[in-house]
Amino acid sequence: xxxxxxxxxxxxxxxxxxxxxxxxxxxxxxxxxxxxxxxxxxxxxxxxxxxxxxxxxxxxxxxxxxxxxxxxxxxxxxxxxxxxxxxxxxxxxxxxxxxxxxxxxxxxxxxxxxxxxxxxxxxxxxxxxxxxxxxxxxxxxxxxxxxxxxxxxxxxxxxxxxxxxxxxxxxxxxxxxxxxxxxxxxxxxxxxxxxxxxxxxxxxxxxxxxxxxxxxxx
Numbered sequence: 267x268x269x270x271x272x273x274x275x276x277x278x279x280x281x282x283x284x285x286x287x288x289x290x291x292x293x294x295x296x297x298x299x300x301x302x303x304x305x306x307x308x309x310x311x312x313x314x315x316x317x318x319x320x321x322x323x324x325x326x327x328x329x330x331x332x333x334x335x336x337x338x339x340x341x342x343x344x345x346x347x348x349x350x351x352x353x354x355x356x357x358x359x360x361x362x363x364x365x366x367x368x369x370x371x372x373x374x375x376x377x378x379x380x381x382x383x384x385x386x387x388x389x390x391x392x393x394x395x396x397x398x399x400x401x402x403x404x405x406x407x408x409x410x411x412x413x414x415x416x417x418x419x420x421x422x423x424x425x426x427x428x429x430x431x432x433x434x435x436x437x438x439x440x441x442x443x444x445x446x447x448x449x450x451x452x453x454x455x456x457x458x459x460x461x462x463x464x465x466x467x468x469x470x471x472x473x474x475x476x477x478x479x480x481x482x483x484x
Contacts, residue, residue, distance in 0.1 A: 269298050271464070272409050272445060273363045277302030278479045279433060279447050280361050280407035288312040288355075290399065292346055292362035292392070295319075297326035297339070299361055302482060304335035314357070315341040316349055350395030360396050360406045364389070389418055393425045396450075405430065406450040415446040422450050433460040438467065 294315035
């Protein structure tokens with residue numbers, strides 16, 4: 267699968283605090299976000315990933331082994347539901363670019379469906395599992411369609427997770443907000459809301475987008 271803008275945005279934006287020693291990338295695909303976490307955080311000892319699709323899992327393992335951070339990266343081959351019910355480990359940071367296409371249409375490619383449709387990982391399951399897997403002061407970083415922001419925030423609130431930071435993303439100055447990046451924690455606080463515009467015009471990127479992602483694009 268291609269490296270998408272959503273994954274790059276989330277991997278570049280997600281806050282990594284000084285006390286973060288363990289990270290889990292949920293639904294890792296080919297491992298891009300986990301690799302970005304490793305590149306950004308030399309002090310983080312454990313960076314795990316979780317992927318259910320066979321071919322994506324194999325590619326993620328290959329990519330981890332080929333990287334400069336292979337000693338800190340590990341990928342589990344399981345569904346998130348299986349993982350959080352069976353494992354006792356906890357993490358300081360969970361990060362996920364989840365499957366969120368809930369429309370009726372699905373492609374004939376099963377791997378692509380699993381990666382792109384919310385039926386593979388319902389948001390309610392995601393947040394229930396997150397509460398079990400997070401350390402006491404842990405956080406969850408996620409990217410979603412902006413139109414689902416209110417719904418997702420409500421689901422999170424039901425399990426005791428609250429926004430600490432939000433960034434809303436527009437493709438260009440004249441377009442509607444397309445994505446929301448949300449950073450959840452267990453504490454109710456006054457959170458900041460930022461806005462990012464990706465392009466001023468086609469293939470002419472804003473300085474803000476360049477600054478955010480410059481360490482990852484060739």
